[in-house]
Amino acid sequence: MIRWCRNNPLAVVWGITVLVWGVAIAIFQPQIPQVAPYPFPQVIPLADWTFTDSQPLTPDQTPDSQDIPGEVVSGQRYDYHQGDTHLHIEMRYLAQTNGDLKALIKHQTGSLGTVLKSVESVGEFSLFTQGDASQLDACINPQGTSTVTSDQFKRNRTLYDWRSGRFLGWILGQTPLHDNRCLWTRMTFSTSSDATSAAQAQALASTWKDWHQWWQSHFPPSAKTP
Structure with missing residues (x-):
């Protein structure tokens, strides 16, 4: 030796x-930082939509809470309309999450594979239509594209957290290596018109692109360790 x-x-x-x-x-x-409740903006501009109302979401307004990965820190509901078409958006700020929405979506659709969609430069989301309503779910990441599964979320965090210089802060004991926060977004599009399911889904996907773009530059600032 x-x-x-x-x-x-x-x-x-x-x-x-x-x-x-x-x-x-x-x-x-x-130490794991304490993520403070985020005061969501009262109004968020959305192209081609007329703002109707905005209200904070209370803890009892979180559906299927047993399937939500992480801590719901705060939330906000936004309502818009476009003629006889209504858009209902629920935002929930999640801390210490793995970004996994699979169980939540499967309970509603029975399958993830048939509803999982992707848009270049935006990311992954789930989208399905029942009757006159279409629903979209996704996790907006602190950086990078949107995700639905834990694997997608982990890949995103590994790529962007290393690029952002968090490694040095981790070595110095100032911040966790990964930014495990997410804005879980649920968009519901409903209309009394004779629009087809495909047309509804396309309109919702287009709106989602605008919504995601706005949040890319307005994501809550990261928490710091005490």
Whole structure:
């Protein structure tokens, strides 16, 4: 063993460095930050839609709470109309989440694969139509595209959190390595017109692009450790 160490000094130095680094991380592991309730804007502009109303969501207004991954910190409901067509949007700010909406969606649709959609530069979302209403669910990420499953959320966080320099803050014990927050968005589009299911779904997907774009530059600021 001693002979091997003499013949491989760089390997020894690297091994010691990794050991010291690991011990330092274990000692100075940052605390999980307390995410403060986010005061949602009362009005959010949405192209081609007329704003009707906005109200905070209370904890008892969270459907299927057992399927919500993480802590619901705060929420807001927004209502818009466009003639005889109505748009109802519920936003919930989730902390310490894995972004997994699969169980929630499966309870409503019976399947995830048939309702999972994707739009380039926007991301993944679920979309289905029942009768005269279409519903969309997605997780708006702090950075990057929207997601529906935990795998998508994890890939997004790994990619963008490393790019944002969080690794250095993690090493210094100032912030968690990953920003595990999400704006769970549920959009419901209903109309009394004779629009087909395909037309409803297309209109809702178009509205979702505008909504997601607005939140990309207005996502709640990240929490800091005490």
